[in-house]
Amino acid sequence: MFGLSKSAKGLIGVDITSATIKLIELRRSGQQYRVESYAVGPLREGAVVERRIRNMDEVVDVLRRVVDRARPHSRRVAIAVPASAAITKTLTLPASLSDEEIEARIQLESDKHIPFPFNEVAFDFQRLGLNARFGDQQDVLLVACRQQDVGQITDAVVQAGLEPAAVDVETFAMERACSELRRTAGQSGASECVALVDIGATMNSFHVLRGGRIIYSRDTVFGGRQLTEEIRTRYGLSLDEAGLAKKRGGLPDDYLTNVLTPFLDTLIQQIGRSLQLYYTAGRNPEVKKIILAGGSSIIPGLSERLAADSGMPVEIANPFLRMKVSPRIDVHTLAGDAPAMLTACGLAMRARA
Numbered sequence: 001m002f003g004l005s006k007s008a009k010g011l012i013g014v015d016i017t018s019a020t021i022k023l024i025e026l027r028r029s030g031q032q033y034r035v036e037s038y039a040v041g042p043l044r045e046g047a048v049v050e051r052r053i054r055n056m057d058e059v060v061d062v063l064r065r066v067v068d069r070a071r072p073h074s075r076r077v078a079i080a081v082p083a084s085a086a087i088t089k090t091l092t093l094p095a096s097l098s099d100e101e102i103e104a105r106i107q108l109e110s111d112k113h114i115p116f117p118f119n120e121v122a123f124d125f126q127r128l129g130l131n132a133r134f135g136d137q138q139d140v141l142l143v144a145c146r147q148q149d150v151g152q153i154t155d156a157v158v159q160a161g162l163e164p165a166a167v168d169v170e171t172f173a174m175e176r177a178c179s180e181l182r183r184t185a186g187q188s189g190a191s192e193c194v195a196l197v198d199i200g201a202t203m204n205s206f207h208v209l210r211g212g213r214i215i216y217s218r219d220t221v222f223g224g225r226q227l228t229e230e231i232r233t234r235y236g237l238s239l240d241e242a243g244l245a246k247k248r249g250g251l252p253d254d255y256l257t258n259v260l261t262p263f264l265d266t267l268i269q270q271i272g273r274s275l276q277l278y279y280t281a282g283r284n285p286e287v288k289k290i291i292l293a294g295g296s297s298i299i300p301g302l303s304e305r306l307a308a309d310s311g312m313p314v315e316i317a318n319p320f321l322r323m324k325v326s327p328r329i330d331v332h333t334l335a336g337d338a339p340a341m342l343t344a345c346g347l348a349m350r351a352r353a
Contacts (some may be wrong), residue, residue: 010074011165012037013173013347014063016153018048019201019225019295021062022341025072026323026348033180033349034324039070040337045225045239050203051082051170053152056159063160076165077157078347083171083217086145089113092131095138102127102140114144122150122167143169166350171207171214173346174198179212180319180349181291193285195278196317197271198342199294201225204267206274210285218274224296227263234259246299264302268309275310293317295340319345 012025024038041062047055091113093102102125110118123144131137154164178196192212198205202223208216224246232242235251245251251259271290278284290312292303297316307314318338325331 011076011078011348011350012070012072012074012162013344013349014077014079014157014162015173015341015344015347016048016053016059016063016079016156017043017051017200018203019043020340021059021066022337022344023063023066023070023072024341024344024348025070025074026345028349032322032324034326035320035329035334036326037070037072038329038334038337038341039066040340041066041069051085052149053156056152056156059156060159063156063162067160067162075161075163077162078166078168078173078350079153079157079164080168080170080173080343080347081145081149081153083169084219085149086143086169087114088169089142090128091125091140091142092134092137093140095130095136097138106142113142116146120146120148122147166347168347168350170343171217173343173349174207175209175212175214175346176349177319177342177346178209178291180322180345181317182212183322193287194289194291195275195287196291196293197274197297199223199267199292199296200340201295204270204294204296206271206278208278208284208287216278216281216284218277220270220274222267222270223294224299227259227296227299230259230263231255260299260301264299264305267302268306271306272309288312290314291317293339293342297339298336317342 012023015022020043021041025036026033027036043062044058047058053059093105097105106123106125107118114121121144123142126141128139128141131139150167154167157164193208193210196207196209200223202221202225204220204223206218207214228239228242228246231237231245231251232239237245275287290306290310292314303314303316316339318335319342320334320338325334
């Protein structure tokens, strides 16, 4: 149930990660969006592991609570599968083929493009236009994943009383949200090259975008939960208490030296390593700026230290800067959650006015 080329009026974006469920509803009017509703709810540890649901009851319960808190106008949901679960390929096919003929060709040649049995596959495609070299050929983007990956996440949505309207891929949703960041910054050049570092609870994902498209990605198993665990064990707190202390402060004097600084050292080293591997992967364009996203991107001192270490400007992502906001939403709370809302925002941006 992918929806590469179709969007639906009244979609809400739902992003289910290892630590939280994020929901946002956008309404589009012309070139501008308005945030109609949003909410974030924490998940128990282990409910979702590497973007795959391990405790369906917990996920459904939290999703219901998030919906109750947000009170969205729509019940139609766009959700995403992780990029690691999806196969994406650009095919070159005769320009004369209709949609039905393209679908038939993909099924006939599925063993060339998809590394698992076709009867286990959910797929969709989008025409990208005529091939740059051959005028009688067209480029077609194919996206496929196992039906069980789509089925699991749509089951959660249905059990929470929502209607799954589209299934996307995380990276596509993130690209869509990053296009809003580029408009906010007044940058639209095709050659613009920036690094997006998405720091979640257990993973940090390093992406390089050129002209708004992801051209390189690398994941590292290290995130904000490591800092929370260190706070918990060092100061004898519960996991919830440690999470709150990480955000609000009030920890003992040795926290900065013995806990936060070593964590930041490791994280910055990993980001530097990802940047280094990007350059050694080929003749790639130079990265000019770093954008931080994810729930752990606002850890005090991170952006300043990363800027000093990299020699580049570092920004914290906020895709909502140019958007109008419904008066029923606390704009300060939304701004605080904004860096972690890129995927949910990109999903909701599929909606039409």
